[in-house]
Amino acid sequence: MFYRETGQFKSKYKEELAAFPLAEDKVGIAILLVIAYVFIPIFGIPGLSFEFTMGAIMIPVFIFTITTLGLNILLGFAGQISLGTGAFMGVGAYSCYKIMTIFPDLNIIICVILSGFVTAIVGMIFGLPSLKIKGFYLIVATLAAQFFLEWAFIRVAWLYNYNDSGGIEGTNKEMFGLIVSGPQSDALTRYFIVLTLLVLLTWLASNVIRGRIGRSWMMIRDMDIAAELIGVRPLTAKLSAFAFSSFYIGISGALMVFFWLGAAEVESFDVSHSFTYLFMVIIGGLGSITGSYMGAALVWVIPVLIKEIGKTAFGFDAFVMENFSIIFLGVAIVVILIVEPHGLARLWQITKQKLRLWPFPY
Amino acid sequence: MKKLLIGAVMALGTVFSSVSLSFADELLVPTMSYRVGPYAANGTMIANGFTDYFMMLNERDGGIGGVKVKAEECETGYKAQVGVECYESYRGKNALVHTPNSTGITLQILQKAPEDEVPILTMGYGLSAAAKGETFPWAFNYPASYWSQMTSILSYIDSQGGLKGKKIGFLYLDVGYGREPIPVLEELGPKMGFETLYVPVAGKEMQNQSSHWLTIRKEKPDWVIMWGWGAMNPTAIKEAAKTRFPLDRFIGNWWSGAHVDTEALGSKAKGYLASSFTTTGTDFPAIQDMIKYVVKPGKSKTEMGMPGKVLYNRAMFNAVIIAEAIAVAQKMTGKKNVTGADVRLGLENIKLDEARLKELGLEGFTAPVIGSCADHESGGSIFVQQWDGSDWKRITGLIPPMTDVVQPLLTAAAEKYVSDKSGWTTQKCN
Numbered sequence: 001m002f003y004r005e006t007g008q009f010k011s012k013y014k015e016e017l018a019a020f021p022l023a024e025d026k027v028g029i030a031i032l033l034v035i036a037y038v039f040i041p042i043f044g045i046p047g048l049s050f051e052f053t054m055g056a057i058m059i060p061v062f063i064f065t066i067t068t069l070g071l072n073i074l075l076g077f078a079g080q081i082s083l084g085t086g087a088f089m090g091v092g093a094y095s096c097y098k099i100m101t102i103f104p105d106l107n108i109i110i111c112v113i114l115s116g117f118v119t120a121i122v123g124m125i126f127g128l129p130s131l132k133i134k135g136f137y138l139i140v141a142t143l144a145a146q147f148f149l150e151w152a153f154i155r156v157a158w159l160y161n162y163n164d165s166g167g168i169e170g171t172n173k174e175m176f177g178l179i180v181s182g183p184q185s186d187a188l189t190r191y192f193i194v195l196t197l198l199v200l201l202t203w204l205a206s207n208v209i210r211g212r213i214g215r216s217w218m219m220i221r222d223m224d225i226a227a228e229l230i231g232v233r234p235l236t237a238k239l240s241a242f243a244f245s246s247f248y249i250g251i252s253g254a255l256m257v258f259f260w261l262g263a264a265e266v267e268s269f270d271v272s273h274s275f276t277y278l279f280m281v282i283i284g285g286l287g288s289i290t291g292s293y294m295g296a297a298l299v300w301v302i303p304v305l306i307k308e309i310g311k312t313a314f315g316f317d318a319f320v321m322e323n324f325s326i327i328f329l330g331v332a333i334v335v336i337l338i339v340e341p342h343g344l345a346r347l348w349q350i351t352k353q354k355l356r357l358w359p360f361p362y
Numbered sequence: 363m364k365k366l367l368i369g370a371v372m373a374l375g376t377v378f379s380s381v382s383l384s385f386a387d388e389l390l391v392p393t394m395s396y397r398v399g400p401y402a403a404n405g406t407m408i409a410n411g412f413t414d415y416f417m418m419l420n421e422r423d424g425g426i427g428g429v430k431v432k433a434e435e436c437e438t439g440y441k442a443q444v445g446v447e448c449y450e451s452y453r454g455k456n457a458l459v460h461t462p463n464s465t466g467i468t469l470q471i472l473q474k475a476p477e478d479e480v481p482i483l484t485m486g487y488g489l490s491a492a493a494k495g496e497t498f499p500w501a502f503n504y505p506a507s508y509w510s511q512m513t514s515i516l517s518y519i520d521s522q523g524g525l526k527g528k529k530i531g532f533l534y535l536d537v538g539y540g541r542e543p544i545p546v547l548e549e550l551g552p553k554m555g556f557e558t559l560y561v562p563v564a565g566k567e568m569q570n571q572s573s574h575w576l577t578i579r580k581e582k583p584d585w586v587i588m589w590g591w592g593a594m595n596p597t598a599i600k601e602a603a604k605t606r607f608p609l610d611r612f613i614g615n616w617w618s619g620a621h622v623d624t625e626a627l628g629s630k631a632k633g634y635l636a637s638s639f640t641t642t643g644t645d646f647p648a649i650q651d652m653i654k655y656v657v658k659p660g661k662s663k664t665e666m667g668m669p670g671k672v673l674y675n676r677a678m679f680n681a682v683i684i685a686e687a688i689a690v691a692q693k694m695t696g697k698k699n700v701t702g703a704d705v706r707l708g709l710e711n712i713k714l715d716e717a718r719l720k721e722l723g724l725e726g727f728t729a730p731v732i733g734s735c736a737d738h739e740s741g742g743s744i745f746v747q748q749w750d751g752s753d754w755k756r757i758t759g760l761i762p763p764m765t766d767v768v769q770p771l772l773t774a775a776a777e778k779y780v781s782d783k784s785g786w787t788t789q790k791c792n
Contacts, residue, residue: 055450101782142605154536154564161782166538167469169785183473184785193373261446265538268443269567308451317411317663319397322437326398 003355019206036195036274041188048308052151052188055260056304061297062194063255067207068280068292075278077209077243079221080130082144087149088246089253090269091119094159097168101161108173109193112254120243122149127242131235134224141344147269153266167265170258181258184357185299197255198354200250206289208244216285217241261304283336285345294344303329377459387699389431391416391684393461394448395414399439399663400568402631403622408463409435410664411677414656419685421655426685427692429699433681440592442466449474458705459483459684465539468501472650475500476787480702481709485680486511486616486639491543493739495710499774499789502709505639505731506742509771511615512543514744515637516550516755518761521612526555527715531583533574533590533598536562538591539617550764559583568594575601588614595623599631605645609633610748619747619754620672624736629751638746639715640679642754644670647723648680656689660661672754679728686722687712710735735791 003024010016010061020026042051048127067089074080082088096115100104130138152157160168172182179185180193202307208214216237219227228234257264283296310321340346364772373678394414395556396405436448441697445467449460460475462468468488475482476499483502484492492501506514519525528639532547534540541564561574571594578586584609591597595618602612610633616621620637624789644650649669657664668674684705691700691708700708714722714731729743743760780786 046732049454051453052451055453056447104782118752166541167466168470169783170474171473172785182784185476261443261470262473263446265442265466267441267466267537280590318395318435318437322398322439 002358005350005356007082017210019210020205023311033199034281039191041191042189052308053186054191056308057301058171059187059191059194059260060256060328061200061300062191063252063260064246064277064280064296064300065253065293066198066252067277068200068203068284068296069289071243071277071281071282072287072292073205073209073217073248074241074245075219075281076291077214078217078238078245080127080238080241081139082245083139083271083274084126084144084149085249085279086265086269086271086273087124088119089256089273090149090153090266091122092116092245092250092253093257093264093269094153094168095119095250096163096258097170098159100170100173100258107175108258109175112197112251112258115254116247116251118216119253120247123242123246123249124239127239127246129290130238131243140255142273146274152265153269165261168257169263173258179189183262196261197251202289205248209289213237213240213244221287267271279333282344285343288343288345291343291345291349293349298332298344299329300334367591370572379384381740387429389426389429389688389700390431390452390455390457391431391459391461392439392448392452392457392509393433393435394445394463394467395435396438396440396463397435398437399450400565401440404617404620405440405463406663407620407622407671407673408666408677410463410662410668412675412681414652414662414664414669414674415678415681416685417656417662418648418652421661422651422770422792426688427698431688438464438467440464440466441634442470446470452480452735453478456614456701457465458688458700458702459617459709461485461680461684465489466537467540469538472498472501472722473783478702479706483680483684483709486671486676487539489779491772491779493737493772494776495734495736495738495789496791497544497780497786498738499786499787500706500736502733504709504712504733505729505738506544506744506763507739508589508615509546509770510739510742510765511744511767512546512638513550513764513768514637514742514761515613516554516617517764518758520748528582528584529557529559531559531578531581531586532559532562533561533578533586533588535590535594536564540592543589543615545775546770547770550767553729553767558732563590563594563598564698568592568697569597570603571597575605575607578607579605584611586612588618590614590618595620596627596631599624599627599634602634603627603630610635613746616676616744619749621636623756624672624749624754630752631749634749635757636747636749636754638676638747638756639744640671640789641726641756642672642675642747646725646727648682649675651723652678675727679724682722682724683709683712683714683731686714686718709733710738712740735789 004047007021023072044050054252074082092115095118099111099114115204126223127140160166170182172179172184180189216232219232220237232264280295280299283298285291306325306328307321310316394404395409396667397409416431419425420430428458438444438448445462445464449471460480465487468484481500485504488503490507492498493507494504535592551558561577563571563574590597591680602609612634614636616638621637624631624652656662657669687708690711691704695704712733712734716730719725719764729741731740733740743762745756745760746758747754
């Protein structure tokens with residue numbers, strides 16, 4: 001009824017292959033973009049203060065969506081599991097910091113993208129074991145990457161320019177006469193930059209996944225021996241997946257430090273964060289771009305909202321709410337995985353199916 | 363079903379709209395606490411001492427200058443990233459001063475303070491260089507920086523048989539906090555003729571220090587100085603006792619010498635030393651008032667045994683400094699509802715001398731704290747306390763820091779910090 005494909009005829013292959021072949025999808029995406037670009041910047045989220053909306057909800061959710069997209073490419077599309085996401089974000093952040101301090105006049109967006117490439121190279125190096133080992137063994141190898149990189153962020157003082165604090169910090173960076181990063185930057189400016197990068201990266205990911213490279217990843221995921229027999233080279237497929245995924249994760253790490261937190265130390269890139277990103281992917285739905293959005297939003301926003309509402313509306317103690325949000329998230333993960341093991345993306349698919357048929361049950 | 367849905371939406375609506383309500387006529391003093399996580403034992407004491415003092419002021423005096431204080435906790439779990447989120451959540455709410463209770467969080471929010479015009483008071487932690495008021499107008503670390511503390515500890519060791527030719531072990535938690543005093547050791551080592559053995563303890567290995575103490579046993583340092591926190595402290599003391607390291611040559615900094623660190627060990631920790639700047643015990647009128655107005659009636663989360671303990675008293679002193687700064691700010695501006703910028707002035711003009719401390723019911727509790735535009739650290743004298751098997755006993759008088767060593771280091775560090783930051787706000791002091 002609401003979501004009807006009938007009557008939408010395609011007369012060219014190009015139309016058939018479009019990212020959103022259905023009119024409903026096109027309208028839906030357009031509405032989402034208008035909300036993100038116009039409504040939220042003007043009205044914020046009703047009931048929440050504007051600073052809080054930007055700094056604690058929107059900007060981090062967008063950044064973590066990029067992370068989740070990256071991890072989903074590796075885990076959901078190429079079937080290679082990784083527990084080093086936190087550390088790869090660190091690679092992005094630290095390399096962006098180094099590039100920024102070595103070339104202080106370089107545009108910060110270019111720094112961020114360059115740091116994505118640096119992370120891609122590092123990701124490929126740590127992805128090499130995936131050519132030999134699979135599954136649990138690969139988890140251990142990526143965990144080694146996590147610990148090695150964490151160690152490097154503490155011990156290699158060159159990475160943080162020998163700061164006494166041992167952390168990295170952003171400074172004010174200008175672009176077109178506007179301060180876009182650093183303590184003096186406006187939250188709205190950072191919001192638009194992060195949002196635009198997210199939109200561009202999503203567009204890139206959706207096209208790569210639908211193309212030859214993405215299909216080779218999925219073939220490797222589904223059955224690597226069969227894929228090899230029909231001519232997919234595991235070397236290029238696996239390493240390109242690691243590179244592509246690390247590129248996204250590196251960009252999100254750089255964005256996290258320079259467009260959200262303002263400063264970071266190694267603790268922001270530890271293994272517990274790697275697990276959080278893994279939860280985002282699994283709850284959102286493996287192998288789904290929409291799922292990446294939903295997973296990141298759910299895992300990030302729910303605890304933040306629970307804490308804020310509990311504190312300001314009901315006057316609960318902060319630590320009670322903290323414990324409660326930890327419990328709630330844990331329960332939510334278990335319940336969602338029991339009810340729908342394929343994540344929120346699958347729920348969304350079911351909803352779409354229901355919308356197609358409504359008001360008829362079959 | 364439909365009714366239920368409408369009801370739910372309406373309930374949600376009221377919740378959201380009440381979230382944005384701002385409370386007039388209240389002094390908002392947020393504190394970043396940690397009652398959960400690996401450092402909760404310490405964090406709970408700190409949060410209790412801090413909030414109890416303001417609660418007592420509300421009950422006894424009706425707040426500060428007639429305005430009630432709202433001391434609000436934001437739970438961080440001692441995680442820097444969560445601390446930044448806490449900080450963000452107070453933007454635009456007219457918070458008067460931030461108390462991060464963590465060096466890691468301090469370093470991350472330090473740059474934002476001038477933009478939001480809310481000062482940061484890091485009492486006995488944070489960035490040492492923040493003591494330079496001209497470079498850091500919005501940061502304060504009364505009553506002493508880590509660097510000053512380290513020089514005081516070194517002069518104590520010097521007074522106990524000299525430093526020349528000695529080997530000093532430095533056992534530290536391998537995070538921003540633990541690494542903070544290393545520049546002082548590097549600077550003073552060649553000057554005073556001692557050798558330093560660095561023993562970093564990663565957060566994950568906090569409770570498993572056998573390899574670290576094996577190193578110490580092998581290298582045989584004459585003294586061990588510890589910059590530890592949370593579960594690292596009791597573990598270190600236990601390991602020291604086990605490896606027969608003389609505990610009266612093992613000295614912790616002021617965050618490594620609390621009741622939570624030694625109580626469980628009891629007589630096993632006897633002789634262990636630690637520096638401090640606040641006295642223990644409840645023999646102070648101010649603390650008696652806190653017990654009378656807040657703890658006994660059960661208005662806070664504090665249990666009867668907590669007041670008087672090291673961390674409780676110290677966190678209370680943190681609240682005292684803030685309360686005094688607010689009072690000074692009210693006096694200077696003539697307003698009752700002050701802002702963050704006013705409290706910054708209050709912090710700079712704070713004068714907690716002997717007479718004022720007596721007025722507040724804290725005679726002999728600590729060294730005087732007298733601020734100025736240029737000096738955001740103030741004096742910085744500490745004393746040494748020792749665990750006698752059941753309680754902490756103060757064993758020395760006030761030990762002043764080696765100002766001649768620390769000041770040039772602070773100046774250099776402040777310059778280095780600002781060197782790569784464009785548009786950093788400084789101030790001129792006369």
